[in-house]
Amino acid sequence: MRTKIGLIVAAASVVAACAADAPTGPPFRTDATVRMLMANLVDPAADLVWDAVGTIVDVNGENHWEPETEEQWLSVRYGAMSMIEAGNLLMMDTRARDQDQWIRLSEAMMDAGTLMFQAAEDEDADRVFALGEDVYNACNNCHMLYWIDDADRGRAIDSASGGAAP
Numbered sequence: 001m002r003t004k005i006g007l008i009v010a011a012a013s014v015v016a017a018c019a020a021d022a023p024t025g026p027p028f029r030t031d032a033t034v035r036m037l038m039a040n041l042v043d044p045a046a047d048l049v050w051d052a053v054g055t056i057v058d059v060n061g062e063n064h065w066e067p068e069t070e071e072q073w074l075s076v077r078y079g080a081m082s083m084i085e086a087g088n089l090l091m092m093d094t095r096a097r098d099q100d101q102w103i104r105l106s107e108a109m110m111d112a113g114t115l116m117f118q119a120a121e122d123e124d125a126d127r128v129f130a131l132g133e134d135v136y137n138a139c140n141n142c143h144m145l146y147w148i149d150d151a152d153r154g155r156a157i158d159s160a161s162g163g164a165a166p
């Protein structure tokens, strides 16, 4: 028993010594602010999935579009995958506004992105279209809580996404 405790103490001090010397983790760079991520990663990613499938009915009749080529499907998968990974970026130390609600809302965006990715892998245009609403809600739920009373909000919506973003 004695030796066992001795060993544990010795092991613990080795760990402590390493912790003091070693860096705390990979040298993540978090210079990009939440706003920069939104404007240059999250919003363009959402546009790729939102714009991929649609129908417009006007005097000339019905115009429907959906991905047809491998390249067009890749662009939907790319948008969805970017959204999933952007969730991780939003949860990083300097970006997370809190450790509770913000984390859950970031995860909700990742969940919506994951379903979207699967639909794109299955090349199921109807599902991509339907899931667009889940993505929209995931964005909007966070914006209602954390992007409020911002005088620039209208401008950002106009300039960043042609008026279509939440």
Ligand code: HEC
Binding pocket: 034, 035, 038, 039, 042, 043, 046, 083, 090, 102, 105, 106, 109, 135, 138, 139, 140, 142, 143, 146, 147, 150, 152, 156, 157, 160, 161, 165, 166
């Ligand atoms: C976890 C929270 C969260 C989620 C999820 C989120 N956003 Fe945001 N978003 C914010 C916050 C906070 C701001 C305001 C940032 C600021 O001005 O500092 C913002 C700002 C923006 C802006 C304005 C950027 C600018 O140029 O000022 C756009 C566009 C945007 N979000 C799009 C989206 C879209 C599209 C989604 C979903 C695919 C999304 N966001 C999901 C928190 C979130």
